[in-house]
Amino acid sequence: MPLQDALFRPVRAGNAFEETVERLVQAIRLGVVGPGERLPAERELATRLGVSRVTLREAIRSLQDAGYVESRRGRYGGTFVNSPVPVAAPDRQVDPEELADALTLRLAVETGAAECAAGRALGAVERRNLLTRLTECRDASLEEYRRKDSRLHLAIAEATGSPSLTTAVADARMRTNALLDRIPLLPPNLAHSNEQHEVIVTHIVAGDPEAARRAMAEHLDGTALLLRGFLS
Amino acid sequence: MPLQDALFRPVRAGNAFEETVERLVQAIRLGVVGPGERLPAERELATRLGVSRVTLREAIRSLQDAGYVESRRGRYGGTFVNSPVPVAAPDRQVDPEELADALTLRLAVETGAAECAAGRALGAVERRNLLTRLTECRDASLEEYRRKDSRLHLAIAEATGSPSLTTAVADARMRTNALLDRIPLLPPNLAHSNEQHEVIVTHIVAGDPEAARRAMAEHLDGTALLLRGFLS
DNA sequence: GTCCAATGGCTCGCTGACATACCTTTGGAG
DNA sequence: CTCCAAAGGTATGTCAGCGAGCCATTGGAC
Incomplete structure (x- = not known):
């Protein structure tokens, strides 16, 4: 019954951290926030994404490690998309x-x-x-x-x-x-x-x-x- | 920027319990499991939905309270969809x-x-x-x-x-x-x-x-x- | 030159959700 | 009749994620 497979699929695609990373990567890779542009402030973004600031910060941290963004402190600081955007690591074989x-x-x-x-x-x-x-x-x-x-x-x-x-x-x-x-x-x-x-x-x-x-x-x-x- | 609204929407539609209820109601109201039919066993369903059995059981319990299903113990027991399926409570005004x-x-x-x-x-x-x-x-x-x-x-x-x-x-x-x-x-x-x-x-x-x-x-x-x- | 508002950086206690294990009930197989 | 496999029912320890608060840094306003 493939219909049941479609409806009884997992309710969550991953944990909060993973889904947050996914969402941010999506915004960057689809060009919705371009190179040099700033993401919303952490407090606001956490609210919009419905996750805690701690979780959002972990996600941003892993984007930093991957070279997608840089963060700057202070007023008029923020998290900025790097230029150029890193190339995505091609994952496993295509099904x-x-x-x-x-x-x-x-x-x-x-x-x-x-x-x-x-x-x-x-x-x-x-x-x-x-x-x-x-x-x-x-x-x-x-x-x-x-x-x-x-x-x-x-x-x-x-x-x-x-x-x-x-x-x-x-x-x-x-x-x-x-x-x-x-x-x-x-x-x-x-x-x-x-x-x-x-x-x-x-x-x-x-x-x-x-x-x-x-x-x-x-x-x-x-x-x-x-x-x-x-x-x- | 409405595009950002679409991408920075909440990563989770609700907590695990709420999303599980939603999924089960979907299966019943869309007729994928009809009146008199049995849901998969709790252990299997919990695995498929990617939630713990405790959470799934809470969800099933609230479906029982709403009159959607009945559970029976023992071998060849299970959770069965009631007949007739209760009418949905129309919620708030339509936007x-x-x-x-x-x-x-x-x-x-x-x-x-x-x-x-x-x-x-x-x-x-x-x-x-x-x-x-x-x-x-x-x-x-x-x-x-x-x-x-x-x-x-x-x-x-x-x-x-x-x-x-x-x-x-x-x-x-x-x-x-x-x-x-x-x-x-x-x-x-x-x-x-x-x-x-x-x-x-x-x-x-x-x-x-x-x-x-x-x-x-x-x-x-x-x-x-x-x-x-x-x-x- | 001083102040301060806005931002990222950090800590701690609380709660929801999970994994795991075990108990109870039921009805067919033998 | 007995047994037992498969199903629902329950208890417990652990941990991810959250809320809330505070600290540190920065650059413009005055």
Whole structure:
């Protein structure tokens, strides 16, 4: 009964410390707090994450050891993201089922997000945000491309106005990024990606849900094919 | 910065006890373990859920108090789901933002699931499962309709072969069901739903992703309209 | 030059949750 | 009839994580 496997899965993915580390790494690797930028103050961040300051500090400490951040004391101090962001250590062998699962989830939530975003009346702020992320992505170097790319996709999710859907896209992206880190990032793929990004965003701001969805599906299929090719 | 709100959200939705209760209620209210059926043994379930047996037992105890289950000792004993399943206590006033969020998430993941399921080569078991759930849903009484309906939608998610997507659909459904429990369930809506279910499943087994998606979107739009009408 | 507000750094006692072990009940196998 | 395996019921010692408070450092405001 695989359905029961899905519902009776573990209620917690790890202990509080591990989950906190995971969340901070997510924010950094998805480019939500970029190199040189500051994380919220410990007291505030601990409250927002719903963990004690002690636990949060342990997590930050382990990010320091991994080279992700540096902390400075005093007023106008804080915890700052290092530049460059360290490359993620590729973990164990890729399980083919995990690959299929991650790609299926991403396809479902990201095409859904593109369609919903295109079906809404976007505010000026949201429209500008999309275009900003689009150009940032186009101008990004190889080193920072994955972060800028994620940032654009998150902006699309954000444009749906649904926090839950944004969260779902962020999770799906973290999982696929972990896989993408194991294969080379080539300039031709990158150029192709940027063209597709432009098409997607155009359809979203034009308010054409069907076209936005199709463009997003095509875009995702590209990297899915790469992944399956390299990892199978 | 709403994106940071999404990423720096609490790492745990509640304490271990609360999350365990939530998970068990989910399994029962979504009809994954039906009335009269038995939950896995405490020792096994505690392991699967990743909580201690003490915590699991506290959760089961509170389900007993709420009338969801009864426990029997001895070999061939266990914890059994009561018949009928108690009606859920409608909680506080509905926040319009929560409503929009839940509906957007559901639309995205469920249409994605329908499309992915239709795009796969289904095994005989999966196809039979879909058809079984479809007829169960058609023959369901008003009292049990919501559970059978959820069960069918979960079978569609399951047919994608992606555990993560199945989980996402289950979560989205729990949230919308909590809202649907606040509005009346009328026989005409029910009949209409069943017709749509048949169309969706037909397109999935026929392997037509585009049509399956469209049918699912239409189906979900129906209840979305009802919800917005009654709760806004 | 002095002050001070905001930040990271640290300590200690309390509680929830866990692992483990053992007890009690039940009903089929033999 | 007897036994015993599998299930729920209970007790206990340990530890991660929390809350709360205090200390140390820093750089701008005045």
